[in-house]
Amino acid sequence: MNQSNHLISGIVARQATHQDMPDGFDSKYGELIKWAGIFYKTNQQPFCILEPDSLDLIYLNPALRAICKIQDDRTGTSIKDLFDDESIREIKKRSGPIREDSVVLRNIILSWDNRRVFEVTISRHEIEIVFLIVEFEMLNGENPVDIFDNTNPRNQPDKSEELNQVVSSLDDVVFEYDAEGSFKNLWCNNEKLLQRLPKDYVGKSMHEAYHTNPELTGEFIRDFENALTNNEICYRDFQLDCQDEIRWFSSKITPIYHPGGSPKGFSQRITDISEQKKVDLAIHERNFELKYAHRELKEIIENTSEIIFKLDGSDRIIFVSPEFERTLGIPGSEVVGEPISSIIHPGDRERFILELEETRINGTSPDNNIYRAAVGNENSRWFDINAKFLRKSETEAFTGIVFAKDITELKQTLDSLGASEERYRSVVNSLSEGVVMHNREGHVVACNYAAEQMFQLERGAGLSENLRQQGLRVIKADGSPFSVDEFPSVITMTTGRRVKDTTMGVFRPGGELIWITVNTEPVYYSNDAETPDAVVASMIDITEHKIARETLAENTRQIKEYSERITGILDSITDGFIAVDNNLTVTLWNRVIETITGISQAYAVGKNILELNTYMTDQFSIEQYQHAIRNKSAVSFEQYVPAVNHWFESSASPFNEGLFIYFRDITYRKQNENLLALEKRVLENNASRVASLKETIDHFLEGLEEIFPGMLCSVLTLDEDGQTMRHMSAPRLPKGLIDKVDGVQIGPAAGSCGTAMFTKNTVIVS
16 A cells, blocks of 8 residues: 655655754753644644654644543653554554665554554654654544544534534645445545546435446545445555646545444545656655666775775864775774875875865865875885865855775786886987877977987977978988988888888088988787877988998909909910919919819819819929918929820919919920920930931931820831832831731822821821
């Protein structure tokens, strides 16, 4: 059953901020009693006010005093003077858990009259102090104005007239039905309310109304049955669609009995509670929001990772959240009542007090609000502290709320990062390479000292400058200008691709040209970034290196040109020529020596002469070359090379790094010299003694074979018959060949010798 339509509870909620209280009440409950008296003038429903803990009577309104037939309000007395023992036990049992909602108790009996049974509603309220309101509803259908002495018939007409006047003054609609539910009477002083009820409901019996409005009257019939059967008052709130407007009504069905106790019928009072319902719903919604917000706030305070302090006007702690103990290991009760500055490290305390006072004046904490704690290990905990001061009015003292967040790990991390940053900055600044970081807009956000010196910037000037805005002109290696899109940093920023070893010529502000090589690396601040957030470019000044390289290239070109000239000269020499270093490694090898030895220049150069294993360098020759290097003196000697059947004159001339060696072919000269010597020996031999022709020819042929190695000589004559051949001299000719030729007849086809002797012409056979 819906019990929300208790007028006193609703009005107390609406009057909770009532300001028209008279002054001068010294009593603890003076203001409350004054309010209750004012309220009774507008509402004559019986009620009393109880102290929530002791259940002592604070106030009884005149309606309840009339029921109880007492003259005073019994303020301060116990409820034992008002209710019977069973009712007292029920009230004590049910009133304790009341916090927000009301409780309804039935069959409550007053101590002075056990004939009347009441239904009471107990609700908890607060106007400066907390109190309980007990509202009374009589279950026998009576009203306070109905209470009179039944033994005095003289009073009956007056009471009936008074009742009619009371009912007529109400803004409600009151229907009277007999015990069968038939319509008997109607009281209404509010035609507008009557018009809002369904037409088929007014003037009909309950059962007739039920058939036309089952959704509405069906509930009322059940209330009617409960009222008569259980001797109780039934309440119900319902809503109707009245001309496109939803309005709320309250139904109160009260049983009516004959003096003997038999059911007489019942009354139904219908009240328009739309405005009250709106207020109640708004209050209920607001209370729900406040309760929810309070619960959330409590959970936040108890579970937040920040320590929350509440301060009084003297900056003393009056509340501290549980995080204080969780963070510092000290119960919050130990610091409650102490100045909040007492938990700040002495080194930071003076600054904290000054800034707290500044916060009290300005309302907001300053930026630098990091302090050390003086509890526990005073050097191990750091806090970020913010404060806010509030007050309800100009005359009230400030209430301070302080939030302290433990940032010890963050502080240590920041300190470590700061130290690391300084170390890395020192390392980067010590590099000889220039390092520059560009952001997405192309501005230089960081650079080291080497980069500043490279571009002749003042120290620190490059940190917020755009290099392209410095008026620097950049060219390629061929002298053509770099376009912006070709800058390595722009390429990396656009594509995310690193660029390596790009050569750039940069004209410094003074006009000097320097050459640098640039390498770039993309920088991403997050893993999901599609394009780089920044680009780091490292630059090496290669101006001197480039000049040296160009000089070297020019020198190499000249050397190559000189080498080609020398090679041409050497190749034009008719003698063989080689050059060796002091270790006899070949450095030059001309074409003549290639022809003589059959070893190409490409193969010979770079190898030790001993590795070549050529017949031109026998042991004697090597010894002569080493002697020349060792003594820095020239050597010259002749040598016969059997492999090629040639004589060579070798001469070696030393220089700082080795030897120049010449090979001249003297074979023709040596042959002429040997022939002259042979001729001289033959003549001397003939002159010194008498020698036969054969001996002279043998001596001559032997000399020829020595002068021309590999040559075999013979002299043939005709035999005495003048037709056959015979050897006169053949010193080295094999005997088998001699025997084969001797006795052969000459003729036109008798071999080379036989044919020559026959034809008397030279015959050459190859």
